[in-house]
Amino acid sequence: MTIIINETSLDPASAALPGKRVQHREEVESTILREAVRLFAERGFEGTPIQEVAERAGLSKQNLMYYFPTKQALYKRVLDDVLDDWLARMASLADPDRDPADVLRAYVAAKLRFSREQPLASRVYAMEVIGGATMYGEQIRERVVPLLRQDIAVFERWIADGRIAPVNATHLLFAVWAMTQSYADFSAQMALVLGRAELTAQDFEEAERVITAMVLSLTDQGNKHA
Amino acid sequence: MTIIINETSLDPASAALPGKRVQHREEVESTILREAVRLFAERGFEGTPIQEVAERAGLSKQNLMYYFPTKQALYKRVLDDVLDDWLARMASLADPDRDPADVLRAYVAAKLRFSREQPLASRVYAMEVIGGATMYGEQIRERVVPLLRQDIAVFERWIADGRIAPVNATHLLFAVWAMTQSYADFSAQMALVLGRAELTAQDFEEAERVITAMVLSLTDQGNKHA
DNA sequence: GTCTATAATAGGATAGAC
DNA sequence: GTCTATCCTATTATAGAC
Numbered sequence: 078m079t080i081i082i083n084e085t086s087l088d089p090a091s092a093a094l095p096g097k098r099v100q101h102r103e104e105v106e107s108t109i110l111r112e113a114v115r116l117f118a119e120r121g122f123e124g125t126p127i128q129e130v131a132e133r134a135g136l137s138k139q140n141l142m143y144y145f146p147t148k149q150a151l152y153k154r155v156l157d158d159v160l161d162d163w164l165a166r167m168a169s170l171a172d173p174d175r176d177p178a179d180v181l182r183a184y185v186a187a188k189l190r191f192s193r194e195q196p197l198a199s200r201v202y203a204m205e206v207i208g209g210a211t212m213y214g215e216q217i218r219e220r221v222v223p224l225l226r227q228d229i230a231v232f233e234r235w236i237a238d239g240r241i242a243p244v245n246a247t248h249l250l251f252a253v254w255a256m257t258q259s260y261a262d263f264s265a266q267m268a269l270v271l272g273r274a275e276l277t278a279q280d281f282e283e284a285e286r287v288i289t290a291m292v293l294s295l296t297d298q299g300n301k302h303a
Numbered sequence: 304m305t306i307i308i309n310e311t312s313l314d315p316a317s318a319a320l321p322g323k324r325v326q327h328r329e330e331v332e333s334t335i336l337r338e339a340v341r342l343f344a345e346r347g348f349e350g351t352p353i354q355e356v357a358e359r360a361g362l363s364k365q366n367l368m369y370y371f372p373t374k375q376a377l378y379k380r381v382l383d384d385v386l387d388d389w390l391a392r393m394a395s396l397a398d399p400d401r402d403p404a405d406v407l408r409a410y411v412a413a414k415l416r417f418s419r420e421q422p423l424a425s426r427v428y429a430m431e432v433i434g435g436a437t438m439y440g441e442q443i444r445e446r447v448v449p450l451l452r453q454d455i456a457v458f459e460r461w462i463a464d465g466r467i468a469p470v471n472a473t474h475l476l477f478a479v480w481a482m483t484q485s486y487a488d489f490s491a492q493m494a495l496v497l498g499r500a501e502l503t504a505q506d507f508e509e510a511e512r513v514i515t516a517m518v519l520s521l522t523d524q525g526n527k528h529a
Numbered sequence: 530g531t532c533t534a535t536a537a538t539a540g541g542a543t544a545g546a547c
Numbered sequence: 548g549t550c551t552a553t554c555c556t557a558t559t560a561t562a563g564a565c
Contacts, residue, residue: 101530119434124349126558138559140531148559200433203488207426207433208345210491222495229496248506248513251493255485256478262429265436267477269448270455280474287474294520327548352540364541366549374541 106144109134114155118200122152122212149212156205156213159198160220166191167224171231177240178298180231185257185288192261193281199261225250242295249295256288332370335360340381344426348378348438375438382431382439385424386446392417393450397457403466404524406457411483411514418487419507425487451476468521475521482514 095103112133116125127148131141145151170184192199205213232246260267264276271280293299321329338359342351353374357367371377396410418425431439458472486493490502497506519525 098530105530119437120349121347121430121434122350123346128558137532139533139561142560143530146560203433204347204430206492207429207488208347210495211345214491214495217492218495221492225496242516244513244516245509247497248510251485251489251496251510252482252513252517255481255489259477259481259485262433263477263481265440266432266443266447269436269440269444270451270477271473283471284474284477287470287478290468290470291478291517291520294517294525299520324548331548354540363550365543365551368542369548372542 102144105134105136109136109141109144109151110155110158113151114159114197114201117152117155118197118204121204121208122148127151152212153216155201156216159195159202160216162195162198163191163202164220164224171228173231173234177235178293178296181253181292181296182289184228185253185292186285188253188257189260189281189285189288192257192259193276193278196261196264199258203258203262225254240296244295249292253288253292256284256291260284328370331360331362335362335367335370335377336381336384339377340385340423340427343378343381344423344430347430347434348374353377378438379442381427382442385421385428386442388421388424389417389428390446390450397454399457399460403461404519404522407479407518407522408515410454411479411518412511414479414483415486415507415511415514418483418485419502419504422487422490425484429484429488451480466522470521475518479514479518482510482517486510 109130113125113130116130116133119125127141127145128138130151131138134141141151145154166187167184170187171180206217210217229246229250232241232249235241236243236246260276260281267280268275273280290299335356339351339356342356342359345351353367353371354364356377357364360367367377371380392413393410396413397406432443436443455472455476458467458475461467462469462472486502486507493506494501499506516525
């Protein structure tokens with residue numbers, strides 16, 4: 078830790094262009110995180126031995142603990158990165174001034190895309206929430222809940238303006254969240270039902286069609302006879 | 304084990320009316336299972352020490368292992384019971400000859416009711432599936448998948464007969480499953496968004512309204528202008 | 530930054546007395 | 548059926564040499 082602080086503080090140029098040490102650290106960290114997210118997604122926090130994370134990342138357990146001093150720190154970092162990615166993709170999608178049907182379509186598409194591209198991220202998060210969010214509840218309260226409430230407020234505005242059907246906006250968001258998220262979290266069961274090893278791009282396309290049809294039924298556009 | 308076999312085999316009357324020993328065993332087992340489902344739902348298989356299950360059930364670890372010889376046996380039994388309950392509630396709900404709107408309404412209601420009454424059961428199952436169903440995949444394939452495929456076949460029949468909109472039946476089922484199941488699995492996050500300690504009966508009523516509205520939009524009845 | 534060594538504890542499971 | 552005792556392994560974490 079001290080080493081890096083020295084490096085960046087002693088050499089002003091390295092603040093923008095990171096030095097070799099920082100670069101190496103980031104490479105090792107990202108390798109560790111890549112394996113950690115996989116194991117945490119599969120077995121949860123308590124079920125994942127850092128030893129196994131270290132092995133898969135190609136270093137010793139003790140060496141891993143040089144980068145992440147505790148298991149909790151590693152877990153928290155994994156979830157932080159999950160949220161960073163998710164928030165970046167979903168932020169400011171819901172705009173009250175845009176067409177509700179367009180926004181809802183984009184929202185469903187973005188969330189499904191996250192499920193397809195980052196299923197492990199989705200699963201780690203899901204495991205944490207299902208377990209009661211005992212380790213990460215505070216972060217969810219601070220980073221996720223405000224964003225969801227914002228989206229709900231947009232839905233409510235549309236309802237007030239008569240642009241979508243007068244359903245409960247909160248539960249509408251929950252429904253969209255659930256339908257899209259399940260393509261990451263429950264893909265194992267879905268694959269069994271579909272009789273494939275894993276979900277295909279086409280499965281995601283058909284999922285998007287069905288989900289969009291149901292969600293857009295609440296808009297003028299979705300209701301064929303309006 | 305031998306003791307019980309002796310009892311039931313030596314006394315024919317006790318086959319119908321269980322003796323004291325069997326009764327006691329069942330009481331202890333159900334106490335263990337009640338605590339086990341809670342802990343497995345919170346921390347998953349690897350994250351749950353049988354020692355803690357035993358403590359909460361009021362017996363020693365060794366004594367628990369008299370009833371469930373291995374941790375895996377306990378886990379499997381928990382999931383078996385979860386499936387028994389769920390299958391009993393959902394079996395033969397989907398009848399191709401009944402009105403699609405009625406069936407879909409009943410389906411959503413039954414599944415939401417399960418989420419409300421047995422959230423821990425739902426969460427244990429969800430944890431297993433999210434983790435890749437490594438321990439219980441075979442049972443899911445044998446007991447769950449056939450039932451889901453049967454439901455999907457009913458949906459497809461309705462589509463063929465023009466009784467519901469021509470959407471992908473499999474993904475329609477996934478959507479219904481996801482929306483209803485999430486009220487057990489993601490209740491922690493939902494409660495945070497709603498600003499309550501836990502979901503209320505009214506929350507479930509509003510959920511049912513929104514979900515039903517979206518699903519029934521695919522039927523003639525749901526489409527207001529048909 | 531990486532290694533060896535080791536602490537300190539917890540975990541699943543078994544044996545045998547009562 | 549329940550208890551005491553014990554085995555053996557795994558696990559998080561720390562100390563200190565290089």
